[in-house]
Amino acid sequence: MIRHLAGKVGGALVSLLFVVTLGFLLFRVIPGDPVVAMTRGRPVTGDQLAELRARLGVDKPLGEQFVDYLGAALRGDFGTSYVYSRPVLELIGERLWPTVLLTGTSTALAVTIGLWLGIRGAWRRGSRSDRISTGLALAQWAMPTFWLGMLLSLATGDLFPSGGMRYPDTPPDFLSQSLDVAHHMVLPCLTMIAVVYAQYLLVMRSSLLEEMHADYLTTARAKGLRDDVVRRRHAVPNALLPTVTLVFLHLGLVVSGAITVETVFSWPGLGLLTYEALTGPDLPLLQGTFVVLAGAVITMNVFADLLYRVLDPRVRAS
Amino acid sequence: MTLVVLLAPTPAQAQQAVTLRVAITQQVDSLNPFLSIFQAGTEVGRLMYDYLTAYDVKDQRPVEGLADRWESSEDRLTWTFRVPEGKKWSDGQPITAKDAAFTYDLMMRDETAATANGSFTAEFESVTATDDRTLVIKTKQPQATMLALDVPIVPAHVWSKVADIGEYRNDQTPVVGSGPFVLTEYRANEFIRFKANKDYWRGAPKYDELTFSYYKTADAAVQALSKGEVDLVNRMGPAQFDSLKDKDGITRNQAQGRRFNEIVINSGAATRTGEPIGDGHPALKDVVVRRAIAKSLDLDAIIDKVNGGYAQRGTGPIPPVFADYHLKPEQPYPHDPAAANADLDQAGYARGADGIRVSPQGRRMELRLLGHASRAYDEQAGEFVKRSLADLGIAVDVQVVSDNQLNEAGTAGTFDLQFSGWGTNPDPDFILSLHTCGQRPNADGKGGTTDTFFCDAEYDALYARQRAEFDPAKRRELVLRMQQRFYDQVPAVVLGYDNALEAYRSDKFASFPVQPDPGGVIMAQNGMWGYYGATPATVTGGDTGSNTGLVLGVVGGALIVLVGGAWLMGRRRGLRAEDRE
Numbered sequence: 001m002i003r004h005l006a007g008k009v010g011g012a013l014v015s016l017l018f019v020v021t022l023g024f025l026l027f028r029v030i031p032g033d034p035v036v037a038m039t040r041g042r043p044v045t046g047d048q049l050a051e052l053r054a055r056l057g058v059d060k061p062l063g064e065q066f067v068d069y070l071g072a073a074l075r076g077d078f079g080t081s082y083v084y085s086r087p088v089l090e091l092i093g094e095r096l097w098p099t100v101l102l103t104g105t106s107t108a109l110a111v112t113i114g115l116w117l118g119i120r121g122a123w124r125r126g127s128r129s130d131r132i133s134t135g136l137a138l139a140q141w142a143m144p145t146f147w148l149g150m151l152l153s154l155a156t157g158d159l160f161p162s163g164g165m166r167y168p169d170t171p172p173d174f175l176s177q178s179l180d181v182a183h184h185m186v187l188p189c190l191t192m193i194a195v196v197y198a199q200y201l202l203v204m205r206s207s208l209l210e211e212m213h214a215d216y217l218t219t220a221r222a223k224g225l226r227d228d229v230v231r232r233r234h235a236v237p238n239a240l241l242p243t244v245t246l247v248f249l250h251l252g253l254v255v256s257g258a259i260t261v262e263t264v265f266s267w268p269g270l271g272l273l274t275y276e277a278l279t280g281p282d283l284p285l286l287q288g289t290f291v292v293l294a295g296a297v298i299t300m301n302v303f304a305d306l307l308y309r310v311l312d313p314r315v316r317a318s
Numbered sequence: 319m320t321l322v323v324l325l326a327p328t329p330a331q332a333q334q335a336v337t338l339r340v341a342i343t344q345q346v347d348s349l350n351p352f353l354s355i356f357q358a359g360t361e362v363g364r365l366m367y368d369y370l371t372a373y374d375v376k377d378q379r380p381v382e383g384l385a386d387r388w389e390s391s392e393d394r395l396t397w398t399f400r401v402p403e404g405k406k407w408s409d410g411q412p413i414t415a416k417d418a419a420f421t422y423d424l425m426m427r428d429e430t431a432a433t434a435n436g437s438f439t440a441e442f443e444s445v446t447a448t449d450d451r452t453l454v455i456k457t458k459q460p461q462a463t464m465l466a467l468d469v470p471i472v473p474a475h476v477w478s479k480v481a482d483i484g485e486y487r488n489d490q491t492p493v494v495g496s497g498p499f500v501l502t503e504y505r506a507n508e509f510i511r512f513k514a515n516k517d518y519w520r521g522a523p524k525y526d527e528l529t530f531s532y533y534k535t536a537d538a539a540v541q542a543l544s545k546g547e548v549d550l551v552n553r554m555g556p557a558q559f560d561s562l563k564d565k566d567g568i569t570r571n572q573a574q575g576r577r578f579n580e581i582v583i584n585s586g587a588a589t590r591t592g593e594p595i596g597d598g599h600p601a602l603k604d605v606v607v608r609r610a611i612a613k614s615l616d617l618d619a620i621i622d623k624v625n626g627g628y629a630q631r632g633t634g635p636i637p638p639v640f641a642d643y644h645l646k647p648e649q650p651y652p653h654d655p656a657a658a659n660a661d662l663d664q665a666g667y668a669r670g671a672d673g674i675r676v677s678p679q680g681r682r683m684e685l686r687l688l689g690h691a692s693r694a695y696d697e698q699a700g701e702f703v704k705r706s707l708a709d710l711g712i713a714v715d716v717q718v719v720s721d722n723q724l725n726e727a728g729t730a731g732t733f734d735l736q737f738s739g740w741g742t743n744p745d746p747d748f749i750l751s752l753h754t755c756g757q758r759p760n761a762d763g764k765g766g767t768t769d770t771f772f773c774d775a776e777y778d779a780l781y782a783r784q785r786a787e788f789d790p791a792k793r794r795e796l797v798l799r800m801q802q803r804f805y806d807q808v809p810a811v812v813l814g815y816d817n818a819l820e821a822y823r824s825d826k827f828a829s830f831p832v833q834p835d836p837g838g839v840i841m842a843q844n845g846m847w848g849y850y851g852a853t854p855a856t857v858t859g860g861d862t863g864s865n866t867g868l869v870l871g872v873v874g875g876a877l878i879v880l881v882g883g884a885w886l887m888g889r890r891r892g893l894r895a896e897d898r899e
Binding site (some may be wrong): 033047051052055083084085086094095150153154157162163164165166167168169262263264265266268272273275276279281289 | 337339345347350356429430432433440484487492505506507508509510511527529531532533534535537538539542545546547564692721722753818
């Protein structure tokens with residue numbers, strides 16, 4: 001077990017190093033001089049541009065820049081954002097919790113709804129309600145997220161705020177602030193749920209369908225167990241395995257998955273930060289978010305792997 | 319139905335404070351006025367700090383800022399400003415000439431402090447405060463922008479304690495300033511809150527608080543205005559602006575903007591030393607071809623179809639909002655494809671068998687037109703250009719690319735035509751300087767800010783003269799002659815000047831000062847008049863925040879009921895299924 005764990009963590013670290021390297025190279029391929037992009041439309045002299053380049057370190061040869069970057073990254077320093085003139089990690093830290101709050105809540109709800117509808121659909125496959133719920137989920141999944149978000153915002157009228165995370169004039173006490181944040185979260189949350197629950201529904205439905213004709217279910221029925229007991233106690237736990245993996249893999253993506261939703265609803269999270277860094281381009285910030293997002297996926301992959309061993313005795317045995 | 323009634327926003331408990339809530343769509347990059355580059359950041363800076371002189375709200379001429387009087391020496395190299403007594407920082411300390419001297423001096427000796435506004439002090443020889451009231455600035459050469467120094471003056475007693483300007487965020491509230499508003503709360507990329515400065519030397523604003531809320535998209539900002547979450551919005555597109563027409567409680571402001579759109583023609587990209595670079599089509603070096611292109615473009619149709627009518631026809635780089643300097647050519651190029659065709663025929667550009675012209679040097683007239691993928695304008699206007707030039711027998715390949723690719727191609731001269739555009743200042747110096755020979759890049763392709771690569775002895779001579787000319791009438795004439803030269807040589811075709819489209823809740827705020835008056839903007843002014851002079855509507859019912867607690871309770875309750883009901887139904891069906899077996 002320890003060896004297995006060490007292997008997995010070691011693999012993850014190698015992947016992370018690869019990501020850090022790739023992050024550097026990938027964003028240097030983007031054409032354009034960041035200094036020119038930053039100062040576009042403003043009165044700057046050539047000397048000022050050169051000064052700015054020297055200060056940002058983009059005038060050095062690529063190899064030297066890479067060594068500098070790698071060394072700093074290993075020490076946990078991802079540099080200073082060009083646009084905000086602040087440490088990248090600090091900016092990311094600030095934006096992390098709004099994203100975790102939004103995507104965490106919506107993922108939890110989407111998983112619950114998706115699994116529940118998936119179980120129902122499989123158990124009563126081919127029925128009208130199954131066809132409707134599967135069809136609806138697929139249709140929502142196919143919808144462009146930004147379009148769905150704007151549509152929801154329009155359709156709900158004045159009920160919910162059209163953007164942001166809180167009103168500036170909300171009283172500073174904890175209760176008012178929490179309620180305000182929750183109020184602002186309704187529309188982005190609904191949008192995310194509407195789009196993502198379909199995959200949980202489909203995976204749950206198909207894996208339960210595979211179990212449906214297994215002998216152990218016939219045995220359970222033969223013992224005279226009630227239908228819903230057969231479903232809850234026997235079929236669902238076995239069918240849950242693929243879904244658990246899926247949920248964990250998605251938890252890694254949760255951090256990045258919100259770019260569209262955060263942009264539509266001006267939610268001040270990592271997704272929006274990434275989008276802004278891209279339009280800059282704010283190279284250090286872009287690299288930083290890239291590493292953090294990739295890191296989240298890698299970590300969750302390790303967790304999924306380990307959890308799978310715990311849940312499924314067959315994997316442990318092999 | 320009851321649910322809907324309960325959910326509707328209800329007036330929050332009667333608040334006495336009147337707040338102007340503004341939506342911004344561009345982030346504030348920094349509150350540190352020495353570092354802030356973005357328009358939103360500098361706009362916030364204008365609210366917190368006064369400049370040495372200000373731009374008048376009506377006609378943008380220099381008026382009293384921190385200094386109320388000024389004079390220059392005979393040789394225009396020494397300027398003396400008087401900072402009168404009685405103006406105070408928001409912490410009660412008096413504002414003196416030493417604060418201004420400290421600010422400029424900091425920019426001259428600390429490169430980081432010169433990040434945002436360094437060009438204004440680049441030619442300063444020395445800055446001294448001879449006493450608390452008198453500021454003396456000596457410049458290396460006459461500088462026409464001495465009454466348009468866009469530099470926020472900071473309090474020396476606060477900033478002299480700052481060790482590292484680059485690290486200083488200036489977000490310790492309340493931030494000490496001299497402007498009409500005092501920053502009291504800042505949440506990056508969420509909102510910024512200001513309190514009115516009741517001791518402001520021009521007089522206190524007519525309301526209590528000012529907030530800027532950040533919306534990533536103009537769509538969200540417009541919706542927030544419709545829903546009454548904010549009171550003032552700008553940077554709208556034509557469709558968004560049209561959607562607010564005839565809405566109750568909303569007034570729109572179609573203002574003359576400071577921006578122009580242009581098509582840059584690669585008339586011979588070269589470095590500062592004249593080495594040709596890039597791969598522009600050689601025929602574009604011929605002014606006959608460039609003029610034919612200008613004549614073939616139907617500017618009115620582009621404005622009508624692409625700008626939705628919200629723009630003015632282009633001539634020179636300075637838009638009509640700066641009426642003194644705006645060029646009205648004596649003989650503007652008419653939209654006349656027939657004449658353009660005749661010119662090309664005469665100059666030896668014969669049509670080939672497929673209708674595409676061939677230059678006298680034997681090169682087919684096939685051009686690349688680069689546009690920004692981020693701007694719908696470029697793609698749509700690109701189609702117009704393509705069709706217009708097809709009528710001339712010139713084939714155009716429209717390529718919309720990322721901003722960075724476009725910048726790259728622009729700097730390297732690897733384009734034939736490209737969309738570009740600039741925002742202009744009340745002082746024309748910067749926008750005119752862009753097209754001087756010295757702005758071309760150096761040998762390694764860096765250090766230049768030109769986009770046209772224009773290098774013309776006559777233009778440069780006029781530029782140097784206007785820069786040193788202090789007689790407004792004479793300077794105006796020189797500026798117009800420069801633009802006429804630019805217009806005749808056609809290194810770029812200015813297509814039009816975008817209107818700035820804004821809207822506000824007239825049920826909450828009765829009026830806003832516009833700059834210039836009439837026809838100007840409320841937001842993004844050269845000054846803070848729009849926010850400072852906003853007048854609340856007579857009856858204010860306090861803030862209408864929505865009753866979030868109630869809303870959540872109801873929504874939460876409804877969710878529980880729905881989920882619970884569905885679960886029960888599912889259970890019942892399950893039982894029935896069992897019964898059937």
